Amino acid sequence: MLKRIIYYFCSLFVSTAAVSAQQKTDLTVFVKPNIGSVHSRYFFYTPAAVPFGMAKLAPSTNGSYGNKSGWEAVGYDDRHTSIEGFANFHEFQVGGVVFAPSVGKLKTMPGQLDRPKSGYRSDFDKKDEFATSGYYRVMLKDYNILAELTATKRVGFHRYTFPKTEEANLIFDIGHVMGESGPVVDAEVNYDKQHVWGYVVTNPVYVQKYQQGATVKMFFFAEINKQPKSFGTFRDSITFDQHTRIKGKGAGVYLKFGTEAGESIDIKTGLSYTSVENAQLNLLKEAKDMSFDAAKNNALQTWNSELGRILVVGGKADDRIKFYTGLYHALLGRGLASDVNGAYPKNDGSVGQIALNKQGQPIHHHYNTDAIWGAFWNLTQLWSIAYPDYYNDWIQSQLLVYRDAGWLGDGIANSKYVSGVGTNFTGLAIAAAYNVGIRDYDMNLAYDAVRKNELEAKDRLPGAGKLDVGVFVRKGYSPYIKDDHGSPELMTNGSPFGASHTLEYAFSAGAAAQFAKSLGRQKDYVKFQELSNGWRNLYDTETKFMRPKDSTGRFISNFNPYEPWRGFQEGNAWQYTFYVPHVPQELVKLVGKDLFNQRLDSIFTVSQKNVFGGGTQIDAFAGIESLYNPGNQPNLPISWLFYFSGRPDLSQKWVRAICNEFYGNDAIHGYGYGQDEDQGQLGAWYVLSSIGLFDVRSLTTEKPALQ
The missing domain is CATH 2.70.98.10 (Beta-galactosidase; Chain A, domain 5)
Structure with a gap:
């Protein structure tokens, strides 16, 4: 199966892959x-x-x-x-x-x-x-x-x-x-x-x-x-x-x-x-x-x-350095945790054993991994295009933890749960892999893991993330609740990040819906589809922003679309209003095409004056109060949304500008790494954007198409 060319490959990529097999250039110099x-x-x-x-x-x-x-x-x-x-x-x-x-x-x-x-x-x-x-x-x-x-x-x-x-x-x-x-x-x-x-x-x-x-x-x-x-x-x-x-x-x-x-x-x-x-x-x-x-x-x-699986030729040397340094980071992180004999650290602290093939080799490997938050707009797309063998291996590693401990992990360190932001998109990554033909694992186990991740709250472990998924399933949104104890990711009846959680859970529910449909799970498909519309519950028709709601269903008062952390994790309403990646065309329709294009174009025009934040601030949370923050995960698909509003030329314009200006080649002005590079995410985004292959919907549709 993995030897097949994934069916959404474009002819451009197939040709570059073929050339790369014969390339003589030492790519490490870049x-x-x-x-x-x-x-x-x-x-x-x-x-x-x-x-x-x-x-x-x-x-x-x-x-x-x-x-x-x-x-x-x-x-x-x-x-x-x-x-x-x-x-x-x-x-x-x-x-x-x-x-x-x-x-x-x-x-x-x-x-x-x-x-x-x-x-x-x-x-x-x-x-x-x-x-x-x-x-x-x-x-x-x-x-x-x-x-x-x-x-x-x-x-x-x-x-x-x-x-x-x-x-x-x-x-x-x-x-x-x-x-x-x-x-x-x-x-x-x-x-x-x-x-x-x-x-x-x-x-x-x-x-x-x-x-x-x-x-x-x-x-x-x-x-x-x-x-x-x-x-x-x-x-x-x-x-x-x-x-x-x-x-x-x-x-x-x-x-x-x-x-x-x-x-x-x-x-x-x-x-x-x-x-x-x-x-x-x-x-x-x-x-x-x-x-x-x-x-x-x-x-x-x-x-x-x-x-060399992706060979680029010509152009400026600086751009090739950006490209291969970005690709290097994308391939560097999320490394091996299992031994040559298939021994691996289990979640409970004991040592497990991966099954061996007839040659005595482990049938797959186990990996450490940072959370997959936002990685579906960079790493998983890159893996599916050029490294499907690793993508499949990574999924089997995640299912190993699920089998051992009962829940998919958000992040994994030595098989221990280390959720980074308290959400969990591992199920989305599994569903996306299925859509592109990466399926060499126990499909029933995979579906059970995805379903549980999206729907179940009872006895949910803190490290599995999404502790407020129960209220999301009941209400169709996660209420905004002020955090008075310093542990916002561990709240169950809502969240200080209730609005962003709602948007994220709706997205992953949409991915699960397609997975359920593909496997003939009709009842689950209907439920997931219903949940995938949760984003509509937060759209404020007056301000035309996504706006947090309290537990009574009312929009919060004193709303400021620039304010981070109040309903939105590592961002604000300006940034998260565009977070409807599974059905971006529906958001465009709701806002109105002209206003959507005007607002989005003006965001980039203003942000460009500050180099989109690149090299101007050394801070792990740089840009969370701004209109646009390309150094952080929730913003990664925004520049590609013009493809769904009738202005692909503007996506081409702004993606190129971000690649040229936000991404740099020096120790400070380089990739915004002081923010959320997170084991290759920003590097992978640059690689995808440079070769013009990107999917806002993160491979979650039945037949993924790259913008």
Whole structure:
């Protein structure tokens, strides 16, 4: 089935795909990971990785500061000039296992940005740094050490080239907080005969919020190519010479060497979310006899192959850089969580086993994933066009969690529920996949999961999101209720975001309706169709805006269409009034074609004066009070709506302007990554828009058509 060309492919794409198989250009030269890396999420900057891999290696400049809110910018920031180490895990709500080289007096704490000499961190110059898809290197000025990183799917490769010294150090900093991982609960590190292994257990903020009591575990098994002359363990800044095992928060191991000038110490580390034994197995199966250079070449070849599924030629070099950097980010996130033998972390903390085929290989993989909120306007469309094999695999991964825990997840970290915004569009993504012929999974299980996600509220787990879906099903809308407790996503009788939830649930109900119809579930189809009209309950004919309603059915008073957070999540009425993606033509009819076009065109005219927000504000919530915010999910289809109001030329005009002006090629003005890039979403939007393939309805119709 997956070998078939999806039937909505256009001839343009088929031809580019055919050419890409023969392309000779090194596409990695167009990938610039530092673009947009000012004020970015922890998982954003991971150059030393392969597509959808578990091993995602990168330098950290402020990852040890932690992430109190769960979504803050942390990890690597292009403005910083010192590096505190190199982390092996970079994923949504997952991070840790840091290695760091040094020379001289041993320091076992990373140190502070404003006091870099207080720890093992080192200054570096930007001119001495290089990053592309699959490889990273930097000269650590304080130690005259050249650090290099690359990876296979589950194995991280480190190469540290030292000067001549008798005081070369390797620090394995395992028991400290890193990135989005949250507080460390426990850790253990061991050393014996050129091997270091152990684990760290963390409690990410979103896991605490949506699945209390659950934790995220990361395991590693590292192989070093040189025998140290001495070794020891540490807890924070206290060292224990010649000790080989340590347990608890702040735990780590250090190794000391003598090196000649230009001598390299290589580390290969197998990673796993299930056990040290499986981390070692991953290392043996993927990289037993593989050198650093072989791994690097393999990573670059893999990226060329995957990037080459879409080949663009000609045009400006800057635009090709935007294109392939965007595609790189789209393929980077939502990485492997299962091992080579099919072992995977279950939601309850135990280890599960994916079924094996006749060759002894897992029939699919398991993945970590940020929420799919908005990803149906970028990632899933891109997957369906060029990476249907991954899309199918991703769905099977989601169904694995449903089978184990009873609900589809919104976001998944180590199989733990980590809903990002308290909604859940996983069912829509499954229904859309069916429409484009991606169906290699248990269809009955998939439909049951989608149906439950859209309709059921009883005993609904917080991490499944949509806790107010029950009132939506009863009333046809989710009432606006003021949040007085600081947990708006956990309310059941309405929501502070009741209006945006209503629009979102109506959209996903429309997707479920088509899924039900295709499978002959007529009774469900009728119910879903009814719910898909919920958006009409919020349309105010006087103001011609979507307007929140209270629990009595009245529109809220003191309504301000610019005001965010009051009825609308991460946006306002100006932005969300256009949120009827399943039937945009009906919204046009209701507003009136002329007024619709005039209002929409004026929004872009005004927004362009501020570069559509690109590069003008470094803030995770930049633009939520504006007319239009292309850096955040609810706004992603708006520029394409003119196709439904008789003015496709205006969509072409404004989409091109957004691509040219909002998306940039420097560390600050690049993709609006300081906002909601969210594991490749904005990068994928740029890719789709650049090649002119986009579906406002997100593949949810019976025969999807791309605008």
